[in-house]
Amino acid sequence: MKHKTINTVLAISALLLTQSCTTAIIDEGDIDGLPPITRTVTYQSDVGNIMFNNCITCHGGAAPSDGLDLSNYQNTKSAAEQRNLIQRMNSVTNPMPPQGLLSPEIRQIMDKWIEDGLLEQ
Numbered sequence: 001m002k003h004k005t006i007n008t009v010l011a012i013s014a015l016l017l018t019q020s021c022t023t024a025i026i027d028e029g030d031i032d033g034l035p036p037i038t039r040t041v042t043y044q045s046d047v048g049n050i051m052f053n054n055c056i057t058c059h060g061g062a063a064p065s066d067g068l069d070l071s072n073y074q075n076t077k078s079a080a081e082q083r084n085l086i087q088r089m090n091s092v093t094n095p096m097p098p099q100g101l102l103s104p105e106i107r108q109i110m111d112k113w114i115e116d117g118l119l120e121q
Ligand code: HEC
Pocket: 050, 051, 054, 055, 056, 057, 058, 059, 065, 066, 068, 070, 079, 083, 084, 085, 086, 088, 089, 096, 097, 098
């Protein structure tokens, strides 16, 4: 009887573990803990620099990774709209950049950019 209970607990834990591993997007709890951004975020104020500092070594130049060039406003905007840019920047299991998630502060700025309507300036 006792063994059966333990087995059930193990099975449930395994199930929960599998589920949390297949959930690619983190709950963004680390972002929720930050003070909200009250100013308007634009490509020119922040996003361009974030792309230049973290992404264009791969997503720029003559042969950008995955055919995705993130060196200008138009492309960055369409990647946010059509190519999961924000989801990938918040993915624990499949993050961009591939070496690991950027800081919550940077990801919060990206979220605010979306919220503000993907403005250029
Ligand atoms: C070290 C190189 C490297 C860096 C740095 C990098 N990427 Fe990528 N990225 C890739 C590669 C390779 C792929 C294609 C494979 C994949 O999807 O994982 C990719 C794919 C993507 C995709 C998916 C495109 C699609 O249509 O599915 C997005 C969006 C993306 N990257 C955004 C970013 C952003 C935003 C940054 C910076 C915050 C970044 N990447 C930094 C190499 C990189």
